[in-house]
Amino acid sequence: MVERKTTATDVIDTLGLEPHVEGGYFRRTYQSDHRDMLTTAGGPRYLMTSIYYLLTEQSPVGQFHFNQSDILHFFHLGDAIEYSLILADGSLQTLVMGSDVLAGQHLQFHVPGGLWKASRLLHGSNGFGLISEAVSPGFDFADMEMGNRQKLTAQFPQHRILIEKLTRDDD
Ligand code: GUN
Numbered sequence: 001m002v003e004r005k006t007t008a009t010d011v012i013d014t015l016g017l018e019p020h021v022e023g024g025y026f027r028r029t030y031q032s033d034h035r036d037m038l039t040t041a042g043g044p045r046y047l048m049t050s051i052y053y054l055l056t057e058q059s060p061v062g063q064f065h066f067n068q069s070d071i072l073h074f075f076h077l078g079d080a081i082e083y084s085l086i087l088a089d090g091s092l093q094t095l096v097m098g099s100d101v102l103a104g105q106h107l108q109f110h111v112p113g114g115l116w117k118a119s120r121l122l123h124g125s126n127g128f129g130l131i132s133e134a135v136s137p138g139f140d141f142a143d144m145e146m147g148n149r150q151k152l153t154a155q156f157p158q159h160r161i162l163i164e165k166l167t168r169d170d171d
Pocket of ligand 1: 049
């Protein structure tokens, strides 16, 4: 039997993913309903939440956004994904998640809250990259800010070209 290669549409359909406001696709897989909520400065939050997150050739960018919570990323399937982080002091960190650990790609990646993060699918033979994210305190839209291109460029002019690639043109 000839094996058919898994496509981005197969993954979206099988895992029941929906478009994410950052770009890409997601589905929440877990929230710690059975535990007391955490008290945070922004209000009560789950102790932890988790999602699948998928980038595809049609939606290859998770745009710059700011999270309050810590996030653990776990690579599952497909092509590698490049992460760009802009720290509060303006320094830039990049890291590639993927299965080629011998080439220095990462299966796990933790991102502390309090910085700007974007992701981008790298070109490969699959046309998609699938990860999971475990978020603690649990994800809440009130703790997340989408990056505005003008505002971010004004704050970090040294990263203008990257910011233009990894934000939406709202004008
Ligand atoms: N990013 C990380 N976790 C989540 C989540 O649970 N929901 C949404 N919409 N985005 C997330």
